[in-house]
Amino acid sequence: MRILAIDYGDVRTGLAVSDATGTIAGEAWVIQEKNPAALAALIAQEASARAVRRIVVGYPRNMDGTSGFRAQKSEDLMTLLKAECDIDVIPWDERMTTMSANRILTEAGKRGKKRKQTVDAVAASLILESYLLSL
Numbered sequence: 065m066r067i068l069a070i071d072y073g074d075v076r077t078g079l080a081v082s083d084a085t086g087t088i089a090g091e092a093w094v095i096q097e098k099n100p101a102a103l104a105a106l107i108a109q110e111a112s113a114r115a116v117r118r119i120v121v122g123y124p125r126n127m128d129g130t131s132g133f134r135a136q137k138s139e140d141l142m143t144l145l146k147a148e149c150d151i152d153v154i155p156w157d158e159r160m161t162t163m164s165a166n167r168i169l170t171e172a173g174k175r176g177k178k179r180k181q182t183v184d185a186v187a188a189s190l191i192l193e194s195y196l197l198s199l
Contacts, residue, residue, distance in 0.1 A: 065117040069192030070107065071161065071184050072122060072141050077103060078184030080192040081114050086199070089192045092185040100137075104144035111151055119151055122158030122191045156195050161187040 065086045071078035080092040095110075097103040111119060121142050124134040138155065145153045168186055 067118045068116040069120045071187035076184045078188030080188035092189045108148035119153045120156045120195045123155035161190045
């Protein structure tokens with residue numbers, strides 16, 4: 065089963081999809097869309113085109129485990145996604161994924177504009193990897 069992970073952002077949203085067996089993370093990319101409803105429609109199209117059976121949405125909890133403003137935005141996106149497609153949509157703790165993605169890109173020598181354009185895709189890959197390891 066293919067799984068799609070999402071690192072939701074205000075301007076850029078990272079997506080990563082697993083292989084057909086749901087074992088390893090594969091392709092990762094970024095969608096630039098500010099409107100949540102339009103973003104949900106684009107994600108639904110991407111999921112359909114890739115035969116995705118589950119969507120894992122990064123759920124940004126605070127370090128103490130509480131939910132804040134960004135978590136509510138993720139919940140709102142999950143609601144929109146559930147309305148757009150008939151696919152299982154679940155939240156997944158994404159604490160520290162963007163920090164880890166930035167560290168990975170720094171170690172790879174990516175700086176400035178190139179880093180800004182790819183950090184969300186790397187974060188989505190980390191969310192997907194974490195989810196796959198839990199199965």
